[in-house]
Amino acid sequence: MTTTTAGSRTQAAVERLPGAWGLGLRRGGLEIRQFFRQRDQVVFSFCFPVVFLFLFASIFRDGVPGTGINASQLYVPAMMASGVMSTSFQSLGISIAVERDEKVLRRLAGTPMPPSAYFLGKIWLVLFTGVVETAILLLVGTTLYDVDLPTDASRWFDFAWIFVLGLTGCALLGIAISSVPRSAKSASSVVVLPFLVLQFISGVYISIGTIPDWMLNIGALFPLKWLCQGLRGVFLPDSAKVLEQTGSWEFGKVALVLAAWCVGGLVLCLLTFRWKDRRTG
Template sequence: MTATTAPPAGTGSPAARLPGAWRLGLRRGALELRQFFRQRDQVVFTFAFPVVFLFLFASIFSGELRGAGVSASQLYVPGMMAAGIMSTSFQSLGISIAIERDERVLRRLRGTPMPPAAYFLGKIWLVLVTGLLETAILLGVGTTLYDVDLPSDAGRWFHFGWIFLLGMTACALLGIAISSVPRSGRSASSVVVLPFLVLQFVSGVYISIDTVPDRLVDIAALFPLKWMCQGLRGVFLPESARVLEQAGSWEFGRIALVLAAWCVGGLLLCLLTFRWKSRRDA
Protein backbone atom coordinates (compact mmCIF):
# COMPACT_ATOMS: atom_id res chain seq x y z
CA MET A 1 0.00 0.00 0.00
CA THR A 2 1.39 3.38 -0.97
CA ALA A 3 1.38 6.01 1.75
CA THR A 4 -0.13 9.37 0.89
CA THR A 5 2.06 12.31 1.84
CA ALA A 6 0.13 15.32 3.15
CA PRO A 7 1.03 18.65 1.58
CA PRO A 8 3.19 20.93 3.70
CA ALA A 9 1.38 23.31 6.02
CA GLY A 10 0.33 26.57 4.42
CA THR A 11 0.14 25.12 0.90
CA GLY A 12 -2.84 24.26 -1.20
CA SER A 13 -4.32 24.92 -4.58
CA PRO A 14 -3.76 28.41 -6.02
CA ALA A 15 -7.54 29.02 -5.97
CA ALA A 16 -7.66 28.24 -2.26
CA ARG A 17 -4.83 30.66 -1.50
CA LEU A 18 -6.19 33.61 -3.47
CA PRO A 19 -8.60 35.98 -1.70
CA GLY A 20 -12.11 36.17 -3.08
CA ALA A 21 -13.40 38.87 -5.41
CA TRP A 22 -15.21 40.67 -2.59
CA ARG A 23 -12.10 40.87 -0.39
CA LEU A 24 -9.94 41.95 -3.31
CA GLY A 25 -12.60 44.50 -4.25
CA LEU A 26 -12.37 46.04 -0.77
CA ARG A 27 -8.60 46.27 -1.09
CA ARG A 28 -8.89 47.69 -4.57
CA GLY A 29 -11.40 50.24 -3.29
CA ALA A 30 -9.02 51.30 -0.51
CA LEU A 31 -6.30 51.75 -3.12
CA GLU A 32 -8.59 53.80 -5.37
CA LEU A 33 -9.52 56.05 -2.44
CA ARG A 34 -5.88 56.58 -1.43
CA GLN A 35 -4.96 57.49 -4.99
CA PHE A 36 -7.91 59.88 -5.23
CA PHE A 37 -7.23 61.75 -1.98
CA ARG A 38 -3.51 62.04 -2.72
CA GLN A 39 -4.35 64.20 -5.74
CA ARG A 40 -5.32 67.33 -3.84
CA ASP A 41 -6.22 69.40 -6.88
CA GLN A 42 -8.62 66.68 -8.05
CA VAL A 43 -10.19 66.44 -4.59
CA VAL A 44 -10.69 70.20 -4.36
CA PHE A 45 -12.22 70.58 -7.81
CA THR A 46 -14.40 67.46 -7.47
CA PHE A 47 -16.06 68.64 -4.26
CA ALA A 48 -15.95 72.38 -4.96
CA PHE A 49 -17.43 72.34 -8.47
CA PRO A 50 -21.12 71.76 -7.57
CA VAL A 51 -20.83 73.97 -4.47
CA VAL A 52 -19.49 76.88 -6.56
CA PHE A 53 -22.28 76.43 -9.11
CA LEU A 54 -24.82 76.29 -6.29
CA PHE A 55 -23.51 79.61 -4.92
CA LEU A 56 -23.52 81.11 -8.40
CA PHE A 57 -27.04 80.14 -9.47
CA ALA A 58 -28.54 80.68 -6.00
CA SER A 59 -27.10 84.21 -5.98
CA ILE A 60 -28.40 85.08 -9.44
CA PHE A 61 -31.83 83.44 -9.05
CA SER A 62 -32.83 83.90 -5.41
CA GLY A 63 -36.46 85.02 -5.60
CA GLU A 64 -39.54 83.18 -4.37
CA LEU A 65 -41.18 80.84 -6.86
CA ARG A 66 -44.81 81.84 -7.17
CA GLY A 67 -47.20 79.22 -5.83
CA ALA A 68 -44.45 76.73 -4.96
CA GLY A 69 -43.68 77.86 -1.42
CA VAL A 70 -39.91 77.66 -2.01
CA SER A 71 -37.20 80.01 -3.23
CA ALA A 72 -35.14 79.43 -6.37
CA SER A 73 -32.04 78.89 -4.21
CA GLN A 74 -33.81 76.10 -2.30
CA LEU A 75 -34.79 74.50 -5.59
CA TYR A 76 -31.18 74.37 -6.71
CA VAL A 77 -29.98 72.35 -3.71
CA PRO A 78 -31.55 68.95 -4.59
CA GLY A 79 -30.72 69.49 -8.27
CA MET A 80 -27.07 70.10 -7.47
CA MET A 81 -27.08 67.06 -5.17
CA ALA A 82 -28.30 64.89 -8.05
CA ALA A 83 -25.71 66.41 -10.38
CA GLY A 84 -23.03 65.76 -7.75
CA ILE A 85 -24.02 62.10 -7.55
CA MET A 86 -23.81 61.78 -11.34
CA SER A 87 -20.53 63.71 -11.44
CA THR A 88 -18.78 61.40 -8.95
CA SER A 89 -20.06 58.29 -10.73
CA PHE A 90 -20.84 58.74 -14.45
CA GLN A 91 -18.35 61.49 -15.23
CA SER A 92 -15.60 60.26 -12.92
CA LEU A 93 -15.68 56.64 -14.10
CA GLY A 94 -16.23 57.48 -17.76
CA ILE A 95 -13.06 59.59 -17.86
CA SER A 96 -10.81 57.66 -15.45
CA ILE A 97 -11.45 54.22 -16.96
CA ALA A 98 -10.90 55.54 -20.48
CA ILE A 99 -7.55 56.99 -19.38
CA GLU A 100 -6.55 53.76 -17.61
CA ARG A 101 -7.42 51.78 -20.74
CA ASP A 102 -5.41 54.15 -22.93
CA GLU A 103 -2.40 53.90 -20.57
CA ARG A 104 -2.73 50.07 -20.66
CA VAL A 105 -3.45 49.85 -16.94
CA LEU A 106 -6.52 47.70 -17.64
CA ARG A 107 -4.52 45.42 -19.91
CA ARG A 108 -1.96 44.81 -17.18
CA LEU A 109 -4.63 44.22 -14.55
CA ARG A 110 -6.40 41.75 -16.84
CA GLY A 111 -3.19 39.74 -17.00
CA THR A 112 -3.07 39.27 -13.22
CA PRO A 113 -4.95 36.61 -11.20
CA MET A 114 -7.25 39.33 -9.83
CA PRO A 115 -10.90 38.58 -10.72
CA PRO A 116 -12.33 41.23 -13.08
CA ALA A 117 -15.16 41.82 -10.59
CA ALA A 118 -12.63 43.07 -8.01
CA TYR A 119 -11.62 45.95 -10.30
CA PHE A 120 -15.21 47.11 -10.70
CA LEU A 121 -15.94 46.67 -6.99
CA GLY A 122 -13.00 48.96 -6.27
CA LYS A 123 -14.47 51.60 -8.56
CA ILE A 124 -17.88 51.23 -6.91
CA TRP A 125 -16.35 51.80 -3.46
CA LEU A 126 -14.64 54.91 -4.81
CA VAL A 127 -17.81 56.45 -6.24
CA LEU A 128 -19.86 55.45 -3.18
CA VAL A 129 -17.54 57.22 -0.74
CA THR A 130 -16.99 60.31 -2.89
CA GLY A 131 -20.70 60.48 -3.72
CA LEU A 132 -21.65 60.38 -0.03
CA LEU A 133 -19.12 63.11 0.78
CA GLU A 134 -20.32 65.27 -2.11
CA THR A 135 -23.95 64.87 -1.05
CA ALA A 136 -23.15 65.63 2.61
CA ILE A 137 -21.29 68.81 1.65
CA LEU A 138 -24.12 70.08 -0.55
CA LEU A 139 -26.71 69.18 2.06
CA GLY A 140 -24.71 71.04 4.70
CA VAL A 141 -24.49 74.12 2.49
CA GLY A 142 -28.20 73.91 1.65
CA THR A 143 -29.35 73.65 5.27
CA THR A 144 -27.05 76.36 6.62
CA LEU A 145 -27.25 78.94 3.85
CA TYR A 146 -30.47 78.33 1.93
CA ASP A 147 -32.96 77.20 4.61
CA VAL A 148 -33.45 73.72 3.20
CA ASP A 149 -35.09 71.61 5.91
CA LEU A 150 -33.93 68.10 6.66
CA PRO A 151 -36.73 65.50 6.45
CA SER A 152 -38.47 64.97 9.77
CA ASP A 153 -39.92 61.53 9.03
CA ALA A 154 -38.31 58.18 8.31
CA GLY A 155 -40.26 57.76 5.07
CA ARG A 156 -38.46 60.59 3.32
CA TRP A 157 -35.07 59.39 4.52
CA PHE A 158 -35.96 55.97 3.12
CA HIS A 159 -36.75 57.63 -0.23
CA PHE A 160 -33.41 59.44 -0.07
CA GLY A 161 -31.58 56.16 0.58
CA TRP A 162 -32.93 54.22 -2.39
CA ILE A 163 -32.75 57.24 -4.74
CA PHE A 164 -29.09 57.68 -3.82
CA LEU A 165 -28.21 54.00 -4.20
CA LEU A 166 -30.19 53.35 -7.39
CA GLY A 167 -29.07 56.64 -8.93
CA MET A 168 -25.43 56.08 -8.03
CA THR A 169 -25.53 52.51 -9.36
CA ALA A 170 -27.21 53.48 -12.63
CA CYS A 171 -24.85 56.39 -13.26
CA ALA A 172 -21.76 54.33 -12.35
CA LEU A 173 -22.76 51.60 -14.80
CA LEU A 174 -23.37 54.18 -17.51
CA GLY A 175 -19.97 55.70 -16.75
CA ILE A 176 -18.31 52.31 -17.18
CA ALA A 177 -20.20 51.78 -20.45
CA ILE A 178 -19.39 55.21 -21.93
CA SER A 179 -15.70 54.75 -21.08
CA SER A 180 -15.46 52.51 -24.15
CA VAL A 181 -16.64 55.29 -26.50
CA PRO A 182 -13.59 57.64 -26.51
CA ARG A 183 -10.91 56.61 -28.98
CA SER A 184 -8.21 57.74 -26.55
CA GLY A 185 -7.76 58.98 -23.01
CA ARG A 186 -7.22 62.52 -24.31
CA SER A 187 -10.71 62.69 -25.81
CA ALA A 188 -12.45 61.14 -22.80
CA SER A 189 -13.29 64.45 -21.10
CA SER A 190 -14.96 65.86 -24.20
CA VAL A 191 -16.95 62.70 -24.89
CA VAL A 192 -18.21 62.33 -21.30
CA VAL A 193 -18.67 65.94 -20.18
CA LEU A 194 -20.78 67.13 -23.14
CA PRO A 195 -23.78 64.79 -22.64
CA PHE A 196 -23.58 65.29 -18.88
CA LEU A 197 -23.66 69.09 -19.29
CA VAL A 198 -26.63 68.94 -21.67
CA LEU A 199 -28.54 66.66 -19.31
CA GLN A 200 -28.01 69.06 -16.41
CA PHE A 201 -29.72 71.89 -18.31
CA VAL A 202 -32.74 69.85 -19.46
CA SER A 203 -33.18 67.79 -16.26
CA GLY A 204 -33.90 70.61 -13.82
CA VAL A 205 -30.45 71.18 -12.33
CA TYR A 206 -29.69 74.69 -13.59
CA ILE A 207 -33.16 75.62 -14.85
CA SER A 208 -36.42 75.06 -13.00
CA ILE A 209 -38.06 72.01 -14.52
CA ASP A 210 -41.37 73.85 -15.07
CA THR A 211 -39.66 76.33 -17.41
CA VAL A 212 -37.93 73.69 -19.56
CA PRO A 213 -39.83 73.03 -22.84
CA ASP A 214 -41.86 69.83 -22.70
CA ARG A 215 -40.00 68.35 -25.66
CA LEU A 216 -36.68 68.69 -23.83
CA VAL A 217 -38.18 67.35 -20.60
CA ASP A 218 -39.36 64.28 -22.50
CA ILE A 219 -35.79 63.74 -23.73
CA ALA A 220 -34.43 64.22 -20.20
CA ALA A 221 -36.97 61.68 -18.91
CA LEU A 222 -35.13 58.99 -20.86
CA PHE A 223 -32.11 59.33 -18.56
CA PRO A 224 -31.56 58.91 -14.79
CA LEU A 225 -30.59 62.50 -13.89
CA LYS A 226 -34.07 63.96 -14.37
CA TRP A 227 -35.59 61.37 -12.04
CA MET A 228 -32.87 61.78 -9.45
CA CYS A 229 -33.51 65.54 -9.39
CA GLN A 230 -37.26 65.00 -9.07
CA GLY A 231 -36.87 62.42 -6.32
CA LEU A 232 -34.49 64.57 -4.26
CA ARG A 233 -36.84 67.54 -4.63
CA GLY A 234 -39.55 65.32 -3.19
CA VAL A 235 -37.31 64.46 -0.25
CA PHE A 236 -36.02 67.91 0.67
CA LEU A 237 -38.70 70.35 -0.52
CA PRO A 238 -42.19 70.90 0.95
CA GLU A 239 -45.27 69.35 -0.63
CA SER A 240 -46.25 72.72 -2.08
CA ALA A 241 -43.34 72.46 -4.51
CA ARG A 242 -45.06 69.57 -6.33
CA VAL A 243 -46.78 72.13 -8.57
CA LEU A 244 -43.47 72.57 -10.40
CA GLU A 245 -43.46 68.97 -11.61
CA GLN A 246 -45.03 67.92 -14.90
CA ALA A 247 -47.31 65.39 -13.21
CA GLY A 248 -48.00 67.59 -10.17
CA SER A 249 -46.60 64.88 -7.87
CA TRP A 250 -43.24 63.40 -6.90
CA GLU A 251 -43.96 60.02 -8.57
CA PHE A 252 -41.64 58.05 -6.27
CA GLY A 253 -42.88 54.74 -7.66
CA ARG A 254 -42.13 55.75 -11.23
CA ILE A 255 -38.72 57.10 -10.19
CA ALA A 256 -37.85 53.74 -8.61
CA LEU A 257 -38.89 51.86 -11.75
CA VAL A 258 -36.90 54.12 -14.10
CA LEU A 259 -33.74 54.05 -11.98
CA ALA A 260 -33.98 50.28 -11.50
CA ALA A 261 -34.47 49.85 -15.25
CA TRP A 262 -31.35 51.93 -15.87
CA CYS A 263 -29.40 49.74 -13.43
CA VAL A 264 -30.36 46.68 -15.49
CA GLY A 265 -29.84 48.46 -18.80
CA GLY A 266 -26.51 49.92 -17.68
CA LEU A 267 -25.28 46.47 -16.65
CA LEU A 268 -26.23 45.06 -20.05
CA LEU A 269 -24.43 47.94 -21.79
CA CYS A 270 -21.31 47.25 -19.73
CA LEU A 271 -21.38 43.55 -20.58
CA LEU A 272 -21.82 44.29 -24.28
CA THR A 273 -19.40 47.20 -24.72
CA PHE A 274 -16.65 47.09 -22.09
CA ARG A 275 -13.14 46.50 -23.41
CA TRP A 276 -9.94 45.83 -21.46
CA LYS A 277 -7.73 46.92 -24.36
CA SER A 278 -7.66 50.19 -26.27
CA ARG A 279 -8.55 50.15 -29.94
CA ARG A 280 -4.92 50.45 -31.00
CA ASP A 281 -4.09 47.30 -28.98
CA ALA A 282 -7.03 45.26 -30.24
Protein backbone atom coordinates in the same frame (compact mmCIF):
# COMPACT_ATOMS: atom_id res chain seq x y z
CA MET B 1 7.12 13.18 1.25
CA THR B 2 8.70 16.48 0.30
CA THR B 3 6.52 16.75 -2.79
CA THR B 4 3.41 16.04 -0.77
CA THR B 5 4.33 18.67 1.82
CA ALA B 6 5.04 21.30 -0.85
CA GLY B 7 1.75 20.51 -2.54
CA SER B 8 -0.12 20.86 0.74
CA ARG B 9 1.49 24.24 1.37
CA THR B 10 0.57 25.44 -2.09
CA GLN B 11 -3.03 24.29 -1.65
CA ALA B 12 -3.22 25.98 1.77
CA ALA B 13 -1.83 29.23 0.30
CA VAL B 14 -4.43 29.13 -2.47
CA GLU B 15 -7.20 28.56 0.06
CA ARG B 16 -6.04 31.58 2.06
CA LEU B 17 -6.27 33.92 -0.95
CA PRO B 18 -9.09 36.44 -0.49
CA GLY B 19 -12.15 36.13 -2.71
CA ALA B 20 -13.50 38.66 -5.16
CA TRP B 21 -15.39 40.54 -2.43
CA GLY B 22 -12.31 40.85 -0.20
CA LEU B 23 -10.15 41.90 -3.14
CA GLY B 24 -12.83 44.39 -4.15
CA LEU B 25 -12.68 45.98 -0.69
CA ARG B 26 -8.90 46.24 -0.88
CA ARG B 27 -9.09 47.60 -4.39
CA GLY B 28 -11.64 50.16 -3.20
CA GLY B 29 -9.29 51.29 -0.44
CA LEU B 30 -6.52 51.68 -3.00
CA GLU B 31 -8.79 53.68 -5.34
CA ILE B 32 -9.80 56.03 -2.50
CA ARG B 33 -6.17 56.60 -1.44
CA GLN B 34 -5.15 57.31 -5.02
CA PHE B 35 -8.07 59.74 -5.36
CA PHE B 36 -7.01 61.79 -2.32
CA ARG B 37 -3.38 61.88 -3.44
CA GLN B 38 -4.47 64.01 -6.40
CA ARG B 39 -5.35 67.13 -4.48
CA ASP B 40 -6.44 69.19 -7.46
CA GLN B 41 -8.91 66.46 -8.43
CA VAL B 42 -10.25 66.30 -4.86
CA VAL B 43 -10.78 70.06 -4.69
CA PHE B 44 -12.43 70.22 -8.12
CA SER B 45 -14.69 67.21 -7.50
CA PHE B 46 -16.05 68.44 -4.18
CA CYS B 47 -16.07 72.19 -4.83
CA PHE B 48 -17.54 72.24 -8.35
CA PRO B 49 -21.21 71.61 -7.38
CA VAL B 50 -20.86 73.79 -4.27
CA VAL B 51 -19.58 76.72 -6.33
CA PHE B 52 -22.40 76.30 -8.87
CA LEU B 53 -24.93 76.09 -6.04
CA PHE B 54 -23.59 79.33 -4.59
CA LEU B 55 -23.67 81.08 -7.98
CA PHE B 56 -27.19 80.04 -9.00
CA ALA B 57 -28.62 80.48 -5.51
CA SER B 58 -27.11 83.95 -5.30
CA ILE B 59 -28.47 84.99 -8.71
CA PHE B 60 -31.96 83.49 -8.31
CA ARG B 61 -33.19 84.38 -4.83
CA ASP B 62 -36.84 85.33 -5.42
CA GLY B 63 -39.68 83.35 -3.95
CA VAL B 64 -41.54 80.86 -6.14
CA PRO B 65 -45.27 81.74 -6.15
CA GLY B 66 -47.58 79.14 -4.64
CA THR B 67 -44.83 76.94 -3.23
CA GLY B 68 -43.61 78.55 -0.02
CA ILE B 69 -39.98 78.18 -1.10
CA ASN B 70 -37.47 80.43 -2.83
CA ALA B 71 -35.62 79.66 -6.04
CA SER B 72 -32.32 79.05 -4.27
CA GLN B 73 -33.84 76.09 -2.41
CA LEU B 74 -34.63 74.40 -5.73
CA TYR B 75 -30.95 74.26 -6.56
CA VAL B 76 -29.90 72.30 -3.48
CA PRO B 77 -31.44 68.92 -4.47
CA ALA B 78 -30.64 69.64 -8.12
CA MET B 79 -26.95 70.12 -7.35
CA MET B 80 -27.00 67.04 -5.14
CA ALA B 81 -28.27 65.01 -8.10
CA SER B 82 -25.68 66.60 -10.37
CA GLY B 83 -22.97 65.83 -7.80
CA VAL B 84 -24.02 62.17 -7.66
CA MET B 85 -23.80 61.87 -11.44
CA SER B 86 -20.51 63.78 -11.50
CA THR B 87 -18.82 61.42 -9.02
CA SER B 88 -20.16 58.35 -10.81
CA PHE B 89 -20.88 58.81 -14.52
CA GLN B 90 -18.33 61.52 -15.28
CA SER B 91 -15.62 60.28 -12.95
CA LEU B 92 -15.73 56.65 -14.08
CA GLY B 93 -16.25 57.47 -17.75
CA ILE B 94 -13.05 59.53 -17.85
CA SER B 95 -10.83 57.62 -15.39
CA ILE B 96 -11.48 54.18 -16.90
CA ALA B 97 -10.87 55.50 -20.42
CA VAL B 98 -7.54 56.94 -19.23
CA GLU B 99 -6.57 53.69 -17.52
CA ARG B 100 -7.39 51.75 -20.69
CA ASP B 101 -5.31 54.12 -22.84
CA GLU B 102 -2.37 53.89 -20.43
CA LYS B 103 -2.51 50.05 -20.54
CA VAL B 104 -3.44 49.83 -16.84
CA LEU B 105 -6.51 47.72 -17.61
CA ARG B 106 -4.47 45.42 -19.85
CA ARG B 107 -1.97 44.77 -17.06
CA LEU B 108 -4.73 44.18 -14.52
CA ALA B 109 -6.41 41.71 -16.87
CA GLY B 110 -3.20 39.68 -16.87
CA THR B 111 -3.14 39.32 -13.06
CA PRO B 112 -4.95 36.67 -10.98
CA MET B 113 -7.32 39.38 -9.67
CA PRO B 114 -10.93 38.60 -10.67
CA PRO B 115 -12.36 41.26 -13.01
CA SER B 116 -15.24 41.77 -10.59
CA ALA B 117 -12.77 42.99 -7.93
CA TYR B 118 -11.73 45.88 -10.21
CA PHE B 119 -15.31 47.01 -10.69
CA LEU B 120 -16.10 46.58 -6.98
CA GLY B 121 -13.17 48.86 -6.23
CA LYS B 122 -14.59 51.51 -8.55
CA ILE B 123 -18.03 51.19 -6.97
CA TRP B 124 -16.55 51.67 -3.48
CA LEU B 125 -14.76 54.79 -4.71
CA VAL B 126 -17.95 56.16 -6.25
CA LEU B 127 -19.97 55.37 -3.14
CA PHE B 128 -17.45 57.07 -0.85
CA THR B 129 -17.08 60.23 -2.94
CA GLY B 130 -20.83 60.38 -3.59
CA VAL B 131 -21.64 60.23 0.13
CA VAL B 132 -19.04 62.88 0.99
CA GLU B 133 -20.19 65.26 -1.75
CA THR B 134 -23.86 64.82 -0.84
CA ALA B 135 -23.07 65.49 2.83
CA ILE B 136 -21.22 68.69 1.90
CA LEU B 137 -24.12 69.94 -0.24
CA LEU B 138 -26.62 69.08 2.49
CA LEU B 139 -24.53 71.02 5.00
CA VAL B 140 -24.36 74.05 2.70
CA GLY B 141 -28.06 73.83 1.83
CA THR B 142 -29.27 73.60 5.41
CA THR B 143 -26.98 76.30 6.79
CA LEU B 144 -27.11 78.88 3.99
CA TYR B 145 -30.34 78.29 2.06
CA ASP B 146 -32.86 77.20 4.70
CA VAL B 147 -33.41 73.72 3.30
CA ASP B 148 -35.09 71.62 6.00
CA LEU B 149 -33.92 68.08 6.64
CA PRO B 150 -36.76 65.52 6.57
CA THR B 151 -38.21 64.66 9.98
CA ASP B 152 -40.17 61.67 8.68
CA ALA B 153 -38.33 58.33 8.56
CA SER B 154 -40.11 57.47 5.30
CA ARG B 155 -38.51 60.48 3.61
CA TRP B 156 -35.05 59.30 4.70
CA PHE B 157 -35.89 55.86 3.35
CA ASP B 158 -36.86 57.49 0.05
CA PHE B 159 -33.58 59.37 0.05
CA ALA B 160 -31.63 56.13 0.64
CA TRP B 161 -33.10 54.17 -2.27
CA ILE B 162 -33.03 57.16 -4.62
CA PHE B 163 -29.36 57.74 -3.79
CA VAL B 164 -28.37 54.08 -4.17
CA LEU B 165 -30.31 53.45 -7.37
CA GLY B 166 -29.22 56.77 -8.89
CA LEU B 167 -25.57 56.26 -8.00
CA THR B 168 -25.58 52.67 -9.27
CA GLY B 169 -27.30 53.50 -12.55
CA CYS B 170 -25.02 56.48 -13.24
CA ALA B 171 -21.91 54.46 -12.32
CA LEU B 172 -22.83 51.65 -14.70
CA LEU B 173 -23.57 54.19 -17.43
CA GLY B 174 -20.15 55.75 -16.77
CA ILE B 175 -18.42 52.37 -17.11
CA ALA B 176 -20.28 51.78 -20.37
CA ILE B 177 -19.43 55.18 -21.90
CA SER B 178 -15.75 54.71 -20.98
CA SER B 179 -15.45 52.45 -24.04
CA VAL B 180 -16.53 55.23 -26.42
CA PRO B 181 -13.44 57.55 -26.32
CA ARG B 182 -10.70 56.44 -28.69
CA SER B 183 -7.97 57.81 -26.43
CA ALA B 184 -7.36 59.43 -23.07
CA LYS B 185 -7.14 62.85 -24.74
CA SER B 186 -10.70 62.67 -26.03
CA ALA B 187 -12.20 61.13 -22.89
CA SER B 188 -13.12 64.42 -21.21
CA SER B 189 -14.88 65.80 -24.29
CA VAL B 190 -16.80 62.59 -24.98
CA VAL B 191 -18.04 62.26 -21.39
CA VAL B 192 -18.49 65.89 -20.29
CA LEU B 193 -20.56 67.03 -23.30
CA PRO B 194 -23.53 64.66 -22.78
CA PHE B 195 -23.37 65.24 -19.03
CA LEU B 196 -23.52 69.01 -19.55
CA VAL B 197 -26.48 68.72 -21.94
CA LEU B 198 -28.34 66.44 -19.51
CA GLN B 199 -27.91 68.97 -16.71
CA PHE B 200 -29.69 71.63 -18.76
CA ILE B 201 -32.60 69.44 -19.90
CA SER B 202 -33.07 67.56 -16.60
CA GLY B 203 -33.87 70.48 -14.31
CA VAL B 204 -30.46 71.04 -12.73
CA TYR B 205 -29.69 74.57 -13.92
CA ILE B 206 -33.09 75.56 -15.33
CA SER B 207 -36.49 75.13 -13.70
CA ILE B 208 -38.62 72.33 -15.15
CA GLY B 209 -41.41 74.80 -15.95
CA THR B 210 -39.24 76.79 -18.37
CA ILE B 211 -37.85 73.85 -20.35
CA PRO B 212 -39.68 72.90 -23.60
CA ASP B 213 -41.61 69.65 -23.35
CA TRP B 214 -39.62 67.96 -26.12
CA MET B 215 -36.40 68.58 -24.20
CA LEU B 216 -37.99 67.27 -20.99
CA ASN B 217 -39.07 64.14 -22.84
CA ILE B 218 -35.49 63.54 -23.97
CA GLY B 219 -34.19 64.18 -20.46
CA ALA B 220 -36.77 61.75 -19.06
CA LEU B 221 -35.01 58.94 -20.92
CA PHE B 222 -31.96 59.31 -18.66
CA PRO B 223 -31.47 58.91 -14.90
CA LEU B 224 -30.46 62.48 -14.01
CA LYS B 225 -33.95 63.93 -14.49
CA TRP B 226 -35.48 61.35 -12.17
CA LEU B 227 -32.67 61.69 -9.65
CA CYS B 228 -33.35 65.44 -9.49
CA GLN B 229 -37.10 64.92 -9.18
CA GLY B 230 -36.76 62.29 -6.47
CA LEU B 231 -34.42 64.42 -4.37
CA ARG B 232 -36.72 67.43 -4.73
CA GLY B 233 -39.49 65.22 -3.38
CA VAL B 234 -37.35 64.36 -0.36
CA PHE B 235 -36.05 67.79 0.59
CA LEU B 236 -38.76 70.19 -0.60
CA PRO B 237 -42.28 70.61 0.85
CA ASP B 238 -45.25 69.04 -0.93
CA SER B 239 -46.35 72.52 -1.99
CA ALA B 240 -43.48 72.46 -4.52
CA LYS B 241 -45.09 69.59 -6.43
CA VAL B 242 -46.79 72.14 -8.67
CA LEU B 243 -43.44 72.86 -10.28
CA GLU B 244 -43.14 69.32 -11.62
CA GLN B 245 -44.26 68.40 -15.12
CA THR B 246 -47.13 66.22 -13.80
CA GLY B 247 -47.70 68.05 -10.51
CA SER B 248 -46.44 65.04 -8.54
CA TRP B 249 -43.14 63.64 -7.23
CA GLU B 250 -43.89 60.31 -8.96
CA PHE B 251 -41.73 58.25 -6.60
CA GLY B 252 -42.98 55.04 -8.22
CA LYS B 253 -41.84 56.13 -11.67
CA VAL B 254 -38.56 57.43 -10.21
CA ALA B 255 -37.89 53.97 -8.75
CA LEU B 256 -38.87 52.24 -11.99
CA VAL B 257 -36.68 54.38 -14.26
CA LEU B 258 -33.63 54.31 -11.97
CA ALA B 259 -33.93 50.54 -11.49
CA ALA B 260 -34.27 50.12 -15.25
CA TRP B 261 -31.06 52.08 -15.74
CA CYS B 262 -29.30 49.82 -13.24
CA VAL B 263 -30.30 46.78 -15.31
CA GLY B 264 -29.77 48.51 -18.65
CA GLY B 265 -26.42 49.94 -17.56
CA LEU B 266 -25.24 46.49 -16.51
CA VAL B 267 -26.22 45.07 -19.90
CA LEU B 268 -24.40 47.91 -21.67
CA CYS B 269 -21.27 47.26 -19.59
CA LEU B 270 -21.31 43.54 -20.43
CA LEU B 271 -21.75 44.28 -24.13
CA THR B 272 -19.31 47.15 -24.56
CA PHE B 273 -16.55 47.01 -21.92
CA ARG B 274 -13.04 46.32 -23.23
CA TRP B 275 -9.81 45.74 -21.33
CA LYS B 276 -7.71 46.84 -24.34
CA ASP B 277 -7.96 49.95 -26.48
CA ARG B 278 -9.02 49.78 -30.10
CA ARG B 279 -5.49 50.25 -31.42
CA THR B 280 -4.29 47.01 -29.81
CA GLY B 281 -7.46 45.05 -30.35
